[in-house]
Amino acid sequence: MATDVLAGQEQRVAELTDQLVSQYPPSSTHAVEFLGAQYDMGLAWVHFPVGSGGLDVSPKFQKIVNEKIARAGGPSSYARNPIGYGMCGPTVVEWGTAEQKDRYLRPLFTGEEIWCQLFSEPGSGSDFAGLSAKGVRDGEEWIINGQKVWTTLAHLSKWGLLVVRTDADAVKHAGLTAVVVDMQAQGVEVRPLRQMTGEAEFNEVYFTDTRVPVSETLGNVGDGWRVSLTTLMNERVAIGGAIPQKGSGPIREAVRLWQQKPVESQDLATKDQLMKLWIRAEVARLTNIRAGQSRKMGVPGPEGSIGKMASADLNKETYEFCIKLLGAEGMLYGSYEMVRPDTAMSFDSIPKAFLRARANSIEGGTSEVMRNILGERVLGLPGDVRVDREIPWSKVPRN
Numbered sequence: 001m002a003t004d005v006l007a008g009q010e011q012r013v014a015e016l017t018d019q020l021v022s023q024y025p026p027s028s029t030h031a032v033e034f035l036g037a038q039y040d041m042g043l044a045w046v047h048f049p050v051g052s053g054g055l056d057v058s059p060k061f062q063k064i065v066n067e068k069i070a071r072a073g074g075p076s077s078y079a080r081n082p083i084g085y086g087m088c089g090p091t092v093v094e095w096g097t098a099e100q101k102d103r104y105l106r107p108l109f110t111g112e113e114i115w116c117q118l119f120s121e122p123g124s125g126s127d128f129a130g131l132s133a134k135g136v137r138d139g140e141e142w143i144i145n146g147q148k149v150w151t152t153l154a155h156l157s158k159w160g161l162l163v164v165r166t167d168a169d170a171v172k173h174a175g176l177t178a179v180v181v182d183m184q185a186q187g188v189e190v191r192p193l194r195q196m197t198g199e200a201e202f203n204e205v206y207f208t209d210t211r212v213p214v215s216e217t218l219g220n221v222g223d224g225w226r227v228s229l230t231t232l233m234n235e236r237v238a239i240g241g242a243i244p245q246k247g248s249g250p251i252r253e254a255v256r257l258w259q260q261k262p263v264e265s266q267d268l269a270t271k272d273q274l275m276k277l278w279i280r281a282e283v284a285r286l287t288n289i290r291a292g293q294s295r296k297m298g299v300p301g302p303e304g305s306i307g308k309m310a311s312a313d314l315n316k317e318t319y320e321f322c323i324k325l326l327g328a329e330g331m332l333y334g335s336y337e338m339v340r341p342d343t344a345m346s347f348d349s350i351p352k353a354f355l356r357a358r359a360n361s362i363e364g365g366t367s368e369v370m371r372n373i374l375g376e377r378v379l380g381l382p383g384d385v386r387v388d389r390e391i392p393w394s395k396v397p398r399n
């Protein structure tokens, strides 16, 4: 895009954000009203079309909006509705009908309607295309049966982005369909799954003869794999693609703890470890900036998988380092009472962040799977062994 066009877009985004913050001062405006106004001004996802919460400009300018709003103490849609904002919104805008975009995007953005992602099943996580939950058409409705697992925030959700098998005789990637399911509909049961932080951030979800109108299909019947790729690519960017300020995030905690140590116990070997982590955090940040610039109008490619993989290992190692600096204090943990949190990935202590970071190399696709994507799609290495690609799903042996 021409430089003067980009400069014009940047100026418009900055001016509109200033206008938003002055017309709706965050200190005296309810979060839902503020976010609603943000959506209406096209500042929700700036790269989305006009009328769907965007301005049809380069996605790189969202950073300007987010930073100005954060500085003014305004609310964040991502914090209220992380799966909705980061993954379901971009999927609805790419695959939804005009009616679906009108119905879903604004309350998703304001956090009045929380969303969850119903992809993983007990028998299919990495091999998500092998899933078994069934959708059978009955007139103008789908009848859904099956089980999903690890469904983050399902206990708070109004809507779920669900992928089911609608044609068992097609090859596995071709027989899938994506629908939007009302999480309060009859036959939907949500059960907590407790994780090692003590929280139950995610859930098992059971569907028993749940009826979903066919008009709630996202994309066409059989498009489920392509629809879910949009979700997964955005998920990887949401998890690993954030562009924090230099020296912020987990590495800031490590530096803070280091600086709190008495000077006589700041040994050079530990300082060396801290410096190596700091350099890796900065390299990851710069790589994400570069990846963000090559991303076309917000449609992420394999670079999202690289950022996701790098940040998973780095987060784990940085929090391990923090625990080491805390010494015996790092073993103290508040309470293991089961809590059903009202958002995901919130850390109020280093030990909790340390425990929660273990999930980073699993959620949104494991690091092994990210390495496969990196090897195949970026480095052009020979592909993973796939023996069930050409066989109808119903004929693939499974236990």
Ligand SMILES: Cc1cc2nc3c(=O)[nH]c(=O)nc-3n(C[C@H](O)[C@H](O)[C@H](O)COP(=O)(O)OP(=O)(O)OC[C@H]3O[C@@H](n4cnc5c(N)ncnc54)[C@H](O)[C@@H]3O)c2cc1C
Pocket: 083, 116, 117, 118, 119, 120, 121, 122, 123, 124, 125, 126, 127, 149, 150, 151, 152, 153, 202, 359, 362, 363, 364, 365, 366, 367, 368, 369, 372, 384
């Ligand atoms: C905190 C958290 C939140 C989550 N939230 C959601 C959510 O909201 N919605 C949702 O649908 N899912 C969610 N998930 C599920 C997540 O997407 C899956 O856990 C993930 O895709 C891995 O699947 P799996 O657990 O079935 O492991 P498996 O796929 O069974 O993998 C087991 C092991 O085998 C390895 N492996 C598998 N295939 C390959 C391969 N081809 N090459 C090399 N190694 C391989 C994996 O790396 C892993 O080490 C969440 C998970 C976590 C941890």
